[in-house]
Every structure is written in structure tokens, then in C-alpha cells.
Amino acid sequence: MKRKGQGIRFQLIAGIVIMTIAGIGLVGFMSIKIVERSALLWKISQAEDTVGFVRASFNPAAGGGQAWGVRFAEAIAKEAGISDFRLSAPDGSPLVAAGRMPSGMGELIYDAGGMEAYMYGGGFMTGIGDFMRVSASVPGAGRVEFVLGLDEVNEDMGSVRKFLALYAIIDSIVIIAFGVYFLSRSILQPLKKLEESAKSIAGGKLFDRADVAVDNEVGSLATSFNSMAERLEDEIKSLERVNLELTTMQEELLRSSTLAAVGRLAAGIAHEIGNPLGALNGYMEILSKGSLDPAEFKDIIARAGRETDRIDSIVRDFLEVARPARKAASPVDLNALLAETIDALSVRGDFSGVDVSVLSGEVPQVMADEGKLRQVFSNLLINAAQAMEGMEKKAITVSTHFETRPAQLKFGRRKSDQPMEMKHGERGYALVRIKDTGAGVAPLDAARIFDPFFTTKEVGKGTGLGLFVSQSIIKACGGEITFRSVEGGAEFTVALPTGEERA
Numbered sequence: 001m002k003r004k005g006q007g008i009r010f011q012l013i014a015g016i017v018i019m020t021i022a023g024i025g026l027v028g029f030m031s032i033k034i035v036e037r038s039a040l041l042w043k044i045s046q047a048e049d050t051v052g053f054v055r056a057s058f059n060p061a062a063g064g065g066q067a068w069g070v071r072f073a074e075a076i077a078k079e080a081g082i083s084d085f086r087l088s089a090p091d092g093s094p095l096v097a098a099g100r101m102p103s104g105m106g107e108l109i110y111d112a113g114g115m116e117a118y119m120y121g122g123g124f125m126t127g128i129g130d131f132m133r134v135s136a137s138v139p140g141a142g143r144v145e146f147v148l149g150l151d152e153v154n155e156d157m158g159s160v161r162k163f164l165a166l167y168a169i170i171d172s173i174v175i176i177a178f179g180v181y182f183l184s185r186s187i188l189q190p191l192k193k194l195e196e197s198a199k200s201i202a203g204g205k206l207f208d209r210a211d212v213a214v215d216n217e218v219g220s221l222a223t224s225f226n227s228m229a230e231r232l233e234d235e236i237k238s239l240e241r242v243n244l245e246l247t248t249m250q251e252e253l254l255r256s257s258t259l260a261a262v263g264r265l266a267a268g269i270a271h272e273i274g275n276p277l278g279a280l281n282g283y284m285e286i287l288s289k290g291s292l293d294p295a296e297f298k299d300i301i302a303r304a305g306r307e308t309d310r311i312d313s314i315v316r317d318f319l320e321v322a323r324p325a326r327k328a329a330s331p332v333d334l335n336a337l338l339a340e341t342i343d344a345l346s347v348r349g350d351f352s353g354v355d356v357s358v359l360s361g362e363v364p365q366v367m368a369d370e371g372k373l374r375q376v377f378s379n380l381l382i383n384a385a386q387a388m389e390g391m392e393k394k395a396i397t398v399s400t401h402f403e404t405r406p407a408q409l410k411f412g413r414r415k416s417d418q419p420m421e422m423k424h425g426e427r428g429y430a431l432v433r434i435k436d437t438g439a440g441v442a443p444l445d446a447a448r449i450f451d452p453f454f455t456t457k458e459v460g461k462g463t464g465l466g467l468f469v470s471q472s473i474i475k476a477c478g479g480e481i482t483f484r485s486v487e488g489g490a491e492f493t494v495a496l497p498t499g500e501e502r503a
């Protein structure tokens with residue numbers, strides 16, 4: 001910006017200087033030419049006088065005859081200070097030949113009344129020459145020729161030139177000084193003020209205005225600039241007001257949505273307890289039929305006990321959300337836990353007609369809270385079963401795998417499913433895949449299924465907490481839940497670190 005400002009200043013001043021010098025130079029040159037011309041005319045009129053006297057000497061009216069005329073002409077030349085003088089008879093024979101005539105013709109500068117004047121040396125640019133030769137007809141004698149020196153004229157021209165040069169310099173200084181002063185007052189200073197205000201406004205001083213009082217385009221630019229700044233200030237102020245309103249509104253919205261969330265969380269608690277209660281209902285039905293042998297009876301009672309424990313554990317979980325207290329993790333055998341969970345769910349209505357197949361791979365134990373893992377797998381399995389509701393083919397495939405992943409990329413690309421061999425810089429993971437043949441997840445929903453309270457299920461059936469709670473449980477164990485659409489259904493993968501690592 002600074003350089004640009006200097007640029008316009010420099011350009012304008014350079015323009016003034018160049019124009020002034022060119023103008024004054026031209027005027028000076030023209031003046032010199034005019035003075036030169038009048039000096040030459042003066043010299044020519046001297047020559048005319050001399051020729052006039054010579055002609056008069058031979059005038060028959062003077063009555064002196066030719067010899068007298070010659071003597072008289074010589075005297076005139078002497079009187080006029082002419083040393084190179086030539087007088088010739090009509091037949092060309094010399095009557096007087098004093099001094100010498102210059103060689104060459106010279107430049108014709110005058111030709112009138114039978115008199116010609118030729119200049120030697122000098123020119124348009126170099127000025128007046130060194131001398132001039134005059135040649136004129138003399139009635140009664142023949143021709144007179146003489147040389148007039150121009151030294152005197154040249155000397156005068158020298159001082160005229162000096163005077164004009166001095167005049168031109170003083171003139172230029174005065175004009176340039178005034179030019180720069182007015183330019184600075186009317187354009188440069190107002191522009192500078194405008195620039196300063198613009199910078200100040202850009203720097204946040206919205207109230208700043210350009211104080212420019214000149215009556216030209218820069219002045220009207222400043223007026224427009226000021227009204228623009230005015231509008232900008234108004235707009236920014238109203239934007240700030242709107243922003244404040246928006247923030248207040250957002251806070252209100254957050255408060256009301258938090259209230260709603262609390263309500264839904266309560267509903268969520270009820271839902272989570274609903275799953276084991278459903279199982280308990282199933283066991284009670286079986287028990288009420290009363291056709292069980294003592295061993296089966298004992299088994300059902302044990303199962304019912306586990307579901308009651310689950311209710312207890314869920315209530316504790318939600319208490320933990322409010323007041324987190326870490327439960328000690330213990331080694332969990334995933335294959336056994338999955339078999340148990342599937343078994344417990346099989347009595348639910350959701351699972352009637354569902355074909356659950358298990359492909360148990362060789363996986364090491366994982367360190368986790370078993371009750372919580374059970375909760376995760378139940379959620380995933382129930383989701384799978386519910387996604388297939390009303391469909392002809394209902395199949396869930398549960399499989400377990402071991403996988404190694406690069407240690408530095410926490411969840412990098414899969415390396416291998418088996419065998420359980422660790423390479424350097426790798427970490428071991430136990431994977432549980434739950435694949436169903438249900439409706440799948442709509443592409444638009446895929447990004448939101450892990451959000452709390454996101455559900456596509458009818459009111460009373462789903463609260464949208466299942467995947468959210470499950471993900472937070474798995475994340476707490478250092479693992480992750482991922483999801484992908486597979487042909488004719490969905491596949492959820494739970495990855496849990498096995499604690500095996502090679503740095």
C-alpha cells in the first residue's frame with residue numbers, strides 16, 4: 001500500500017516536472033529564434049544602407065563620374081568598418097578588390113531590391129553564423145560585394161541565451177513548486193487521509209471517517225467512502241444484534257433440548273430394562289406350564305436369576321453415567337459370552353423364526369466388564385432381529401476372528417484374519433461380526449445410527465439409545481464398533497484389543 005501511495009505521488013510530480021521543463025524549454029527556444037531573426041534583420045538593414053550609399057556614389061545625378069564614384073564607395077566601406085570589399089565593372093573587370101571573399105556560396109538568407117545576402121556557418125539549431133556576404137547590383141558601375149562580420153551579434157546572442165536560461169530555470173522552479181503544492185493540497189493529501197481512514201476502518205475502528213474537504217473528484221470519493229462506512233457500521237451493528245439474539249436463542253434451544261434429552265434418557269432406562277424383563281416373562285410362561293423336570297426347572301430358575309442380575313446391572317450402568325465409577329475389568333471369553341447371550345435372547349418374541357448361526361474362531365480373551373459386553377451384543381442381536389421383522393428369510397450369522405492391525409494407526413487397514421501371529425509394530429484385536437439378512441440401513445441414516453436417540457422404529461419400540469450406549473461401552477474398552485451394508489442386510493463389527501502388542 002505504501003509503495004503504491006509513493007507511486008502515484010512520484011508519477012504526478014514527475015509529470016509536472018517533465019511538462020514544465022518541456023514547455024519552458026520550447027518557449028525559450030522559440031524566443032532565441034525570434035531574437036536571432038531580429039538581430040539578423042538589423043544586420044541586413046545595415047548592409048542595405050551600405051549598398052544604398054555605394055549606389056548613390058555612382059548616381060549620374062551626383063555628377064562625379066566613375067573614378068569619383070569608386071573613391072567615394074571605398075570611403076563608405078572604410079567608414080562602415082568593412083575590410084573585405086570588391087567592386088566590379090559591368091563587364092566583370094575589378095574596380096576595387098580589398099581583402100578577400102570567402103570561398104563557397106554560403107546560405108541565401110535575403111534576396112530583395114537587387115541585393116542578396118549569404119550566411120556562412122550557423123544553422124537552425126546552432127544559431128547565427130560567423131559572417132555574411134552581401135552582393136548587390138550597382139547601376140552605373142556593375143556589382144558590389146562585401147563581407148559583414150557577425151561577432152558583435154553573436155556576442156549579444158550569448159548574453160540573451162544566458163538570460164533566457166536563467167529565466168527558464170527560475171520559471172520552472174516556481175511552476176513546479178506551485179504545481180506540487182496545489183497537487184498535494186487537492187489530491188495527494190486528501191487521498192492519504194482517505195487511505196488512513198480506510199485502514200483504520202479495516203482495523204476495526206468502524207466509527208472513523210475521512211475528513212476530506214476538497215471540492216473535486218477526490219472530495220466526492222471521500223463523501224461516498226464516508227457514506228459507505230456509515231452503512232457498513234450500521235450493517236455490522238445490526239449483525240452483532242442478530243448474532244446476540246441467535247446466541248440467546250441457541251442457549252434457550254439447548255436448555256429445552258437438554259430437558260427433552262433427560263426425558264428420553266428416562267425412557268431409555270425403561271427400554272434397557274425392558275429387554276431382560278421380556279426374557280423373564282418368557283421364563284415365567286415356561287414355568288407356568290409346569291411340565292418341566294427338576295433339571296430343566298433349575299436351569300430356567302438360573303437363567304431368570306441372570307436376567308434379574310442384568311436389570312440390576314443396567315440400573316447401575318445408568319447410575320454410572322451420572323456418577324462414573326470404573327468397574328474392574330476381568331478376562332472375558334467372547335465365544336462363551338456370545339453363546340450365552342444368544343441363548344438368553346432366543347426366548348424373545350423378536351427371535352421366533354430367526355436362524356442364528358455361530359462361527360467361533362480362535363480368539364484370545366479380552367479384558368472387559370462382562371455384563372457390559374453382554375449388553376452390547378444383546379443390543380446388536382436385537383437390532384438384527386428387529387431389522388428382519390416380517391421377512392421370509394431371517395438369518396443372523398455371528399462370527400469371531402483374530403486380527404492384527406498396525407499399532408501406530410489405531411484402526412488402520414485390516415492385515416489378516418489369522419493366524420494369531422504378531423509382527424513388530426502390530427496390535428491384536430478380537431472381532432465379533434454380527435450379520436443379518438434384514439432391510440439394511442438407508443444410506444441417508446448411515447451417518448446417524450450411532451447418535452443418541454436416533455431411531456427409525458415406532459414409538460414405544462425403540463428409543464435410539466442401543467447403539468449409542470454400545471459404542472460408548474466399546475470405546476471405554478479401547479475398541480470400536482463399525483458398520484457396513486452387505487448384500488441383503490447389515491453387518492456390525494465389534495473390535496476389542498486383546499492386549500497383545502509388539503512395539
Ligand SMILES: Nc1ncnc2c1ncn2[C@@H]1O[C@H](COP(=O)(O)OP(=O)(O)OP(=O)(O)O)[C@@H](O)[C@H]1O
Pocket residue numbers: 271379383384387436438439440441445449450454455456457461462463464465466467468489490
Ligand atoms: N441390523 C440393523 N439393520 C438395519 N438397521 C439397523 C440395524 N441396527 C440398527 N439399525 C438402525 O439404527 C437405528 C438405531 O439403532 P439403535 O439400536 O441405536 O436404536 P433402536 O434400535 O432404534 O432403539 P433401541 O435400541 O434404543 O431400542 C435403528 O433405529 C435402525 O434404524
Ligand SMILES: [Mg+2]
Pocket residue numbers: 379382383462465466467
Ligand atoms: Mg437397538
